[in-house]
Amino acid sequence: MCGIVGYVGLEQAAPVLLQGLGKLEYRGYDSAGIAVYQNGIFTIKTKGRLTDLKEKIKKEDITLSGKIGIGHTRWATHGAPSDVNSHPHSSENGRISVVHNGIIENYMELKEMLLKKGRKFVSETDTEIIAQLFDDCYNGDMVETMIEVIGKIRGAYALGVLCTEHPDQIVAVRKDSPLLVGLGEKENYIASDIPALLEYTRDYYLLEDNEIVLLKQNSVTLFDLNKKEIKKEVFHVTWDVSAAEKDGYDYFMMKEIVEQPEGLRKTIFPRLKEQAIQLDHISLTQQDVKNINKIHIVACGSAWHASIVGKYVIEKVSRIPVEVDLASEFRYRNPILQKNDLCIIVSQSGETADTLAALREAKKHGVRVLSIVNVVGSSIARESDDVLYTWAGPEIAVATTKGYSTQLSVMYLLALYFGAAKEHIGKEEMAKYIQDLKKVPEDVESLLSLEERIKTLAKEYAQSKDVFVIGRGIDYAAAMEGSLKLKEISYIHSEAYAAGELKHGTISLIEDGTLVVAIATQEALFEKLVSNIKEVKARGARVIAMAVEGNDDIEKVADEVFYIPKTNELFSASSTVVPMQLLAYYIAVERGCDVDKPRNLAKSVTVE
Numbered sequence: 376m377c378g379i380v381g382y383v384g385l386e387q388a389a390p391v392l393l394q395g396l397g398k399l400e401y402r403g404y405d406s407a408g409i410a411v412y413q414n415g416i417f418t419i420k421t422k423g424r425l426t427d428l429k430e431k432i433k434k435e436d437i438t439l440s441g442k443i444g445i446g447h448t449r450w451a452t453h454g455a456p457s458d459v460n461s462h463p464h465s466s467e468n469g470r471i472s473v474v475h476n477g478i479i480e481n482y483m484e485l486k487e488m489l490l491k492k493g494r495k496f497v498s499e500t501d502t503e504i505i506a507q508l509f510d511d512c513y514n515g516d517m518v519e520t521m522i523e524v525i526g527k528i529r530g531a532y533a534l535g536v537l538c539t540e541h542p543d544q545i546v547a548v549r550k551d552s553p554l555l556v557g558l559g560e561k562e563n564y565i566a567s568d569i570p571a572l573l574e575y576t577r578d579y580y581l582l583e584d585n586e587i588v589l590l591k592q593n594s595v596t597l598f599d600l601n602k603k604e605i606k607k608e609v610f611h612v613t614w615d616v617s618a619a620e621k622d623g624y625d626y627f628m629m630k631e632i633v634e635q636p637e638g639l640r641k642t643i644f645p646r647l648k649e650q651a652i653q654l655d656h657i658s659l660t661q662q663d664v665k666n667i668n669k670i671h672i673v674a675c676g677s678a679w680h681a682s683i684v685g686k687y688v689i690e691k692v693s694r695i696p697v698e699v700d701l702a703s704e705f706r707y708r709n710p711i712l713q714k715n716d717l718c719i720i721v722s723q724s725g726e727t728a729d730t731l732a733a734l735r736e737a738k739k740h741g742v743r744v745l746s747i748v749n750v751v752g753s754s755i756a757r758e759s760d761d762v763l764y765t766w767a768g769p770e771i772a773v774a775t776t777k778g779y780s781t782q783l784s785v786m787y788l789l790a791l792y793f794g795a796a797k798e799h800i801g802k803e804e805m806a807k808y809i810q811d812l813k814k815v816p817e818d819v820e821s822l823l824s825l826e827e828r829i830k831t832l833a834k835e836y837a838q839s840k841d842v843f844v845i846g847r848g849i850d851y852a853a854a855m856e857g858s859l860k861l862k863e864i865s866y867i868h869s870e871a872y873a874a875g876e877l878k879h880g881t882i883s884l885i886e887d888g889t890l891v892v893a894i895a896t897q898e899a900l901f902e903k904l905v906s907n908i909k910e911v912k913a914r915g916a917r918v919i920a921m922a923v924e925g926n927d928d929i930e931k932v933a934d935e936v937f938y939i940p941k942t943n944e945l946f947s948a949s950s951t952v953v954p955m956q957l958l959a960y961y962i963a964v965e966r967g968c969d970v971d972k973p974r975n976l977a978k979s980v981t982v983e
């Protein structure tokens with residue numbers, strides 16, 4: 376996944392492009408570059424971070440006076456991170472310059488065709504093909520040429536294109552990769568995401584697939600693939616700029632851990648009305664729910680972990696069978712979907728390629744799709760029949776925290792909504808559930824006070840080689856998220872394991888000093904977890920346990936215990952994830968890792 380930005384206006388383009396790319400680095404950061412028009416297209420790009428690009432501009436003492444330009448921050452797909460593979464890419468005659476987020480699937484056949492026409496290539500990327508192809512198709516009209524190029528390329532793309540013969544305009548398009556238009560006063564913008572432009576404008580066009588935009592200093596015109604003009608509503612953003620800033624925290628991740636209670640309140644409370652669950656603007660009626668035979672929940676990564684918690688809670692409360700799938704598996708296994716099934720798609724970014732493909736697979740089977748998404752107007756949101764937004768606010772750190780925890784809260788809301796529709800929950804039981812649900816944000820808030828204790832503990836375990844996170848039932852689902860947090864930001868190998876499964880092989884890996892995190896919040900399974908802790912202790916493990924306040928027996932077996940507030944155990948994953956987020960965070964800090972931008976990762980994986 377990459378970040379692209381473009382500007383045309385009365386000011387110097389370079390500062391705007393660099394500022395915007397700084398807000399998009401979470402989308403990819405292995406190389407960066409910009410191109411501006413100043414008596415021809417001037418391109419400067421480099422392997423490395425945006426700071427390396429700025430350094431290069433300074434060192435080469437370049438004056439970037441152009442008032443129109445495009446920029447790119449990369450997460451490599453075709454071709455290793457290098458100066459020559461970084462974007463923008465130009466046609467060999469320098470007439471065209473392109474930035475691209477996505478993947479061109481037929482780039483090899485296009486490259487063959489262009490090579491036969493005598494064109495030469497300098498990079499290993501698919502994007503350079505687009506620049507050469509655009510030049511090859513160029514007929515003097517940027518929009519018409521873009522339409523012709525779109526007709527020849529297959530894949531996912533958000534494109535921004537400059538042409539030396541039209542120094543006053545940028546043409547751009549999106550298909551399966553996000554792109555939006557920022558509307559300014561006598562200046563206009565394109566970007567992959569809102570934070571890149573929030574400093575300049577709050578008014579946007581959210582582009583749909585195959586919508587082409589012609590951007591000029593004083594006009595923005597949208598076209599369809601028949602070059603017919605399109606009219607669009609302006610999307611006005613109400614976020615404050617600080618929401619996309621670090622606010623004094625060392626890393627966005629800590630800021631977003633701390634923001635969880637607020638995100639939970641914003642996600643839960645507006646949907647609690649007079650002792651009932653009222654889901655905003657969804658077309659799924661209580662009668663529709665009565666007819667649901669089976670629910671398929673499909674997602675990737677942490678969203679998949681939230682989906683597994685969702686399975687436990689929805690099945691327990693509504694008795695509707697739930698099947699959870701990894702999107703990358705679901706989309707290729709020809710899933711068995713019936714007419715009255717419901718597909719729930721979960722995605723923080725709303726742009727994950729596998730998850731978007733899974734959504735389309737479900738719709739191909741004629742199944743209703745309800746999505747749980749954090750980014751308003753994202754591709755998954757727009758292609759769903761119903762959307763329940765998590766109101767977590769922009770999440771910048773690659774490792775999700777508030778995105779995941781607010782997804783959990785929507786799962787709880789859905790479980791109660793389905794339970795009521797299926798008449799599995801009476802009024803009194805519902806009132807009790809709602810009372811417990813209202814307590815989730817304050818329980819999470821109370822656990823943030825563990826920070827100092829965990830910070831100290833992290834120093835002791837920062838050099839662990841392997842970490843196992845074990846639990847049963849919902850605790851096992853919660854363990855998956857805790858394990859991923861540790862892996863993705865501290866690079867320590869970690870595995871989540873069903874505690875009852877450990878003895879079937881993996882316990883052979885437990886040796887002196889191995890760290891095991893044991894989650895024991897489910898009352899009916901508590902004693903079994905205590906036994907599992909004894910099993911691993913007997914083999915030399917160090918055990919950090921999590922239990923509900925009052926279960927002091929666990930202190931007799933574990934080396935360290937974190938207690939979570941008494942709660943409805945269906946909602947316990949919202950609490951147990953907090954100590955694991957903090958532990959992963961402080962171990963990563965202790966190991967000197969870049970917590971917000973872990974190696975090899977990107978915030979939203981918009982490629983397969």
Ligand code: AGP
Nearest residue numbers: 676677678722723724727774775
């Ligand atoms: C979470 O910390 C990871 N960054 C990753 O697993 C993420 O959850 C996954 O890529 C899905 O992203 P999405 O929720 O934006 O679809």
